[in-house]
Amino acid sequence: MLTALSFYLLSAVAVAAAFMVVASRNPVHSVMYLILTFFSAAGLFILMGAEFLALLLVLVYVGAVAVLFLFVVMMLDVDFVELKQGFLSYLPIGAVVAIVLLLEMVLVGGAYVAGETQTVVERGQELSNLERFGAVLYTEYGGLFEAAGIVLLVAMIGAIVLTLREREGVRKQNAMDQMARTRKDGVELVDIEPGQGLG
Amino acid sequence: MLQTLSLFAPELLLAVSASLLLGFGFWGGKDRSGFARYYAIAMLVVFSLSSFVLGRPEGTAFEGALIVDGFSHYVKLILGLSAAAALLFSKSYFESEKLERYEYSVLTLYCVLGMSIMASANTLLSLYIGIEMQSLALYVMAAFNRDSLRASEAGLKYFVLGALSSGLLLYGASLIYGFTGSIEFSGIANAVNDSGTTPGIIAGMVFLLCGLAFKISAAPFHMWTPDVYEGAPTPVTGFFSAAPKFAAMALIARVLVGPFEGITESWQQVIIVISVLSMVVGALGALQQTNIKRLMAYSSIANMGYALVPLAAGTVAGVQGMLVFMSIYVISVIGIFALILQMRIRNGMVEQISDLAGLSTSNRGMAILMTMFMFSLMGIPPLLGFFGKLFAFLPAADAGLMPLVVIALVASVIGAFYYLRVIKTMWFDEERHEFVEAPQSLRYISLVSALLILPILLLPGISTGAQGLITLAAESLF
Numbered sequence: 001m002l003t004a005l006s007f008y009l010l011s012a013v014a015v016a017a018a019f020m021v022v023a024s025r026n027p028v029h030s031v032m033y034l035i036l037t038f039f040s041a042a043g044l045f046i047l048m049g050a051e052f053l054a055l056l057l058v059l060v061y062v063g064a065v066a067v068l069f070l071f072v073v074m075m076l077d078v079d080f081v082e083l084k085q086g087f088l089s090y091l092p093i094g095a096v097v098a099i100v101l102l103l104e105m106v107l108v109g110g111a112y113v114a115g116e117t118q119t120v121v122e123r124g125q126e127l128s129n130l131e132r133f134g135a136v137l138y139t140e141y142g143g144l145f146e147a148a149g150i151v152l153l154v155a156m157i158g159a160i161v162l163t164l165r166e167r168e169g170v171r172k173q174n175a176m177d178q179m180a181r182t183r184k185d186g187v188e189l190v191d192i193e194p195g196q197g198l199g
Numbered sequence: 200m201l202q203t204l205s206l207f208a209p210e211l212l213l214a215v216s217a218s219l220l221l222g223f224g225f226w227g228g229k230d231r232s233g234f235a236r237y238y239a240i241a242m243l244v245v246f247s248l249s250s251f252v253l254g255r256p257e258g259t260a261f262e263g264a265l266i267v268d269g270f271s272h273y274v275k276l277i278l279g280l281s282a283a284a285a286l287l288f289s290k291s292y293f294e295s296e297k298l299e300r301y302e303y304s305v306l307t308l309y310c311v312l313g314m315s316i317m318a319s320a321n322t323l324l325s326l327y328i329g330i331e332m333q334s335l336a337l338y339v340m341a342a343f344n345r346d347s348l349r350a351s352e353a354g355l356k357y358f359v360l361g362a363l364s365s366g367l368l369l370y371g372a373s374l375i376y377g378f379t380g381s382i383e384f385s386g387i388a389n390a391v392n393d394s395g396t397t398p399g400i401i402a403g404m405v406f407l408l409c410g411l412a413f414k415i416s417a418a419p420f421h422m423w424t425p426d427v428y429e430g431a432p433t434p435v436t437g438f439f440s441a442a443p444k445f446a447a448m449a450l451i452a453r454v455l456v457g458p459f460e461g462i463t464e465s466w467q468q469v470i471i472v473i474s475v476l477s478m479v480v481g482a483l484g485a486l487q488q489t490n491i492k493r494l495m496a497y498s499s500i501a502n503m504g505y506a507l508v509p510l511a512a513g514t515v516a517g518v519q520g521m522l523v524f525m526s527i528y529v530i531s532v533i534g535i536f537a538l539i540l541q542m543r544i545r546n547g548m549v550e551q552i553s554d555l556a557g558l559s560t561s562n563r564g565m566a567i568l569m570t571m572f573m574f575s576l577m578g579i580p581p582l583l584g585f586f587g588k589l590f591a592f593l594p595a596a597d598a599g600l601m602p603l604v605v606i607a608l609v610a611s612v613i614g615a616f617y618y619l620r621v622i623k624t625m626w627f628d629e630e631r632h633e634f635v636e637a638p639q640s641l642r643y644i645s646l647v648s649a650l651l652i653l654p655i656l657l658l659p660g661i662s663t664g665a666q667g668l669i670t671l672a673a674e675s676l677f
Contacts, residue, residue, distance in 0.1 A: 161306075
């Protein structure tokens with residue numbers, strides 16, 4: 001009973017918040033609603049017994065991604081008046097698309113409820129999530145794990161290629177040169193006659 | 200584990216050599232881009248031939264995540280060679296436009312690695328990782344000329360739309376996983392055979408196909424193609440229109456006849472719709488184009504439509520026809536872009552079709568080669584393009600898809616108009632420019648491609664040896 005209640009509550013909040021992400025006019029509010037959606041989804045994961053995924057969702061998406069979004073949104077100079085004008089003119093076509101998608105999902109969900117499909121296999125209770133992940137991540141999925149690493153490497157190379165500029169004539173600090181300096185290089189002793197100056 | 204490594208040796212070679220090249224580029228001092236390019240070309244050639252040298256090992260690697268079979272051998276052969284050719288013809292352009300940097304070669308290697316994972320994908324996970332690795336490298340390559348507004352726009356456009364298509368693909372993959380309980384193609388195939396057509400599986404499959412159709416720029420997911428082709432540096436455009444298209448098409452074939460073999464009549468409709476739309480959009484869209492790169496973009500949309508025609512049949516002969524058609528298309532496109540890269544006047548590159556005016560008097564050899572390629576794309580009989588279309592349309596006709604074949608033929612006739620216009624501009628218009636002398640590598644690439652599309656050289660191969668290779672490749676899927 002309690003499980004069902006929390007499931008419906010969390011799902012309702014998740015759906016409502018997800019709607020507000022696209023509906024709210026202020027991008028900062030959108031990000032806030034996004035965080036709410038992530039939290040509700042994390043709650044749903046916990047209900048399914050996937051506590052590690054729930055924690056990952058909060059750590060990675062709320063902790064890192066959403067905060068990054070927030071920074072980007074606040075840096076952007078968004079013209080709020082213009083945003084409001086665009087929304088209404090896009091509304092009819094957007095609504096049509098949304099209704100179609102909704103109908104499709106109702107159809108899909110209906111099939112699911114009618115019992116025409118099977119659910120994901122239930123996991124055993126003896127091992128925790130983390131142990132389960134650890135058992136397969138570097139063995140069964142080892143190759144794909146490495147491949148995912150290469151994907152990240154490509155993204156990093158791309159970011160550097162597109163943004164790094166080597167400027168000409170920049171004087172950089174070179175620690176080795178500084179340390180290799182001796183007294184002879186740095187100091188020049190000049191014998192100055194009184195009243196003559198250096199000139 | 201050792202068996203996995205030996206099966207996966209060509210990809211390991213690519214990954215290791217790309218990483219070594221990255222290190223070399225960073226620490227190797229000045230003037231390293233020339234060496235990097237030749238090293239990458241050598242590695243790509245070794246990669247494409249290695250599975251044949253190693254005696255074509257077959258099996259699954261990484262606990263069934265990747266499959267190595269006759270199909271992946273053949274796809275990797277074409278991928279490696281076309282990427283090597285694209286890398287070779289980028290040399291003169293990058294040097295003259297002052298874009299020469301070693302990262303381009305590194306990105307090409309990683310891109311081919313991603314494409315080869317796509318060709319060997321045996322689970323939804325490896326499919327997605329392969330696609331992302333390839334796409335990320337392509338986004339960066341499109342924007343490689345970062346000081347040019349158009350190239351940056353092309354890269355950004357490609358990136359945003361590519362991210363959207365990845366979203367569609369992932370949504371489809373999650374639906375498929377949810378309704379079949381498996382991410383492995385064999386597991387999905389079993390579930391599909393057991394349960395038949397359920398709305399969830401169909402919805403997932405359609406989303407997955409939409410994501411993949413974006414990668415081959417088939418209509419209605421073609422919007423990015425003309426702008427990206429025009430904005431990206433020309434050698435990058437040449438690369439785009441050859442290897443990635445072939446890899447994505449191979450992946451579509453593998454997905455259709457692998458996990459979804461049991462519901463052929465369901466995906467057949469989707470493929471037919473995408474194919475017809477692509478042929479119509481490609482044929483009609485190209486009519487108004489004046490820029491030769493945009494023309495090639497619409498031409499590639501139309502050609503992807505033709506390549507989907509045999510796949511709609513869902514038979515061994517269909518996959519075979521797709522492979523023959525795509526191989527010939529890749530050869531022609533490499534040749535055409537080697538010719539477009541020779542369109543240089545004293546002030547820089549030109550890319551309008553009208554710039555080709557009077558080419559027959561100023562540079563007869565180039566005009567003859569370009570004419571051959573255009574005739575081949577049209578499908579005029581003595582050239583290989585005709586046989587490509589023949590092998591592509593026959594399986595569909597045999598499978599009873601006559602209306603589709605008729606539409607394809609009509610689209611070919613409409614398409615002939617704009618190819619003929621290029622030929623007319625070259626042979627019958629007043630001369631406009633004198634192109635500067637092209638570097639030898641470009642001339643050799645276009646010459647070799649032109650020789651390859653001459654039937655006298657390849658037809659014996661296609662009818663005997665190479666055909667055997669393609670037949671083996673197609674049969675290994677079923």
